[in-house]
Amino acid sequence: MTENQPKRSRILGRYSQQSPGPTLLVCAGLHGNEPAGVEAAAAVCRVLAQNNAPLRGELICVAGNLAALADKKRYIAEDLNRMWTPEQIAASRVRDPSSDSVEQREQREILAVIDGIEGRRFALDLHTTSGSTAPFALMADTLANQRFARQIPVPVVMGLEESVNGTLLSHLSDLGFDALVVESGQHTAAVADDHHQAVIWIALVAAGLLRAEDVPALGGLRRQLRASTAGLPAVVELRYIHPVGEGFKLPDGWVGFREIKKGEVLATEGGKSIPALLDGRILMPRYQSLGTDGFFVVQAVRPWKLMLGRALRRMHLDLLLPWVWLGVSREPGPTRGLRVRTHRIGRVLRAALRAFGYRRRHKDGDDTVCFQRKG
Numbered sequence: 001m002t003e004n005q006p007k008r009s010r011i012l013g014r015y016s017q018q019s020p021g022p023t024l025l026v027c028a029g030l031h032g033n034e035p036a037g038v039e040a041a042a043a044v045c046r047v048l049a050q051n052n053a054p055l056r057g058e059l060i061c062v063a064g065n066l067a068a069l070a071d072k073k074r075y076i077a078e079d080l081n082r083m084w085t086p087e088q089i090a091a092s093r094v095r096d097p098s099s100d101s102v103e104q105r106e107q108r109e110i111l112a113v114i115d116g117i118e119g120r121r122f123a124l125d126l127h128t129t130s131g132s133t134a135p136f137a138l139m140a141d142t143l144a145n146q147r148f149a150r151q152i153p154v155p156v157v158m159g160l161e162e163s164v165n166g167t168l169l170s171h172l173s174d175l176g177f178d179a180l181v182v183e184s185g186q187h188t189a190a191v192a193d194d195h196h197q198a199v200i201w202i203a204l205v206a207a208g209l210l211r212a213e214d215v216p217a218l219g220g221l222r223r224q225l226r227a228s229t230a231g232l233p234a235v236v237e238l239r240y241i242h243p244v245g246e247g248f249k250l251p252d253g254w255v256g257f258r259e260i261k262k263g264e265v266l267a268t269e270g271g272k273s274i275p276a277l278l279d280g281r282i283l284m285p286r287y288q289s290l291g292t293d294g295f296f297v298v299q300a301v302r303p304w305k306l307m308l309g310r311a312l313r314r315m316h317l318d319l320l321l322p323w324v325w326l327g328v329s330r331e332p333g334p335t336r337g338l339r340v341r342t343h344r345i346g347r348v349l350r351a352a353l354r355a356f357g358y359r360r361r362h363k364d365g366d367d368t369v370c371f372q373r374k375g
């Protein structure tokens with residue numbers, strides 16, 4: 001840490017009127033080179049206090065990686081957004097705090113805040129990206145998260161949360177928070193702060209902490225986000241991950257959500273062209289929090305498919321899959337799982353598994369085991 005930098009405290013702001021209601025946890029700066037969310041969260045808390053806003057429940061804003069924020073680095077020793085697996089959290093609870101690494105200490109303090117939150121719980125985890133992009137959200141695929149996300153007017157990327165292990169989002173989702181990650185644009189873009197503030201205000205209303213009439217700027221904030229995501233689908237689904245190879249390079253200046261056509265050259269790798277394998281949109285070119293991924297291809301999800309998926313899920317029709325589909329059986333255990341003969345997974349079954357939210361999957365011999373999140 002260099003001198004003259006103000007030392008931030010873990011709690012960026014906390015606001016309540018001692019009136020019962022849900023809690024909205026806002027985490028910002030989990031990556032130290034992403035200060036936009038930190039400024040935005042503190043600004044919203046200041047405005048709430050100045051206006052003596054009639055809030056139900058409580059807004060709690062926490063800073064993520066304080067040491068890395070002070071150093072303006074993504075992290076010091078370890079990515080703080082890859083340390084939230086159940087095993088790492090369990091280890092943290094029994095470890096002597098004096099033997100914590102820098103990020104383990106950060107995690108311990110954030111965990112203490114999370115552990116203290118009870119009742120109906122919502123969360124936003126605010127990030128920015130290295131490449132230029134329209135704002136968007138990620139979430140674990142549960143009906144509750146879909147409901148929360150629908151109220152924030154930015155595109156939602158489905159399937160990405162499940163492809164990364166150890167995120168704070170994943171831990172919060174496991175605890176039953178309705179939780180979203182919001183990527184508000186490029187680290188250095190001035191609008192990233194504005195977008196984050198807009199998302200927090202809209203989330204305060206969506207989560208029921210404020211009434212719409214208590215946020216006079218609400219319409220303008222929604223318009224601001226809609227304008228910056230104009231022309232983009234409301235929901236996209238991850239369809240392809242390109243792992244980084246030797247000498248991987250994307251063209252300069254590409255912007256997230258750029259439309260791509262099958263066959264179009266997207267990148268080069270050791271002098272070889274990498275063509276798109278499918279139509280869609282390219283996302284987060286060289287998204288740095290996923291060190292081994294070069295790019296993603298996402299495709300729009302039609303609204304009727306989402307509606308149908310939600311209806312089928314509410315009826316728990318996935319419970320019938322082992323009865324009606326050859327090669328599908330129920331996986332025993334506390335979480336909802338299905339075991340599928342991998343060679344049986346065709347287009348229709350894959351679509352059905354996605355619609356029912358069975359997005360976490362791993363191979364086990366000739367089988368693929370898929371899990372659905374609660375909620």
Ligand SMILES: [Zn+2]
Pocket residue numbers: 030031034127128289
């Ligand atoms: Zn980040």
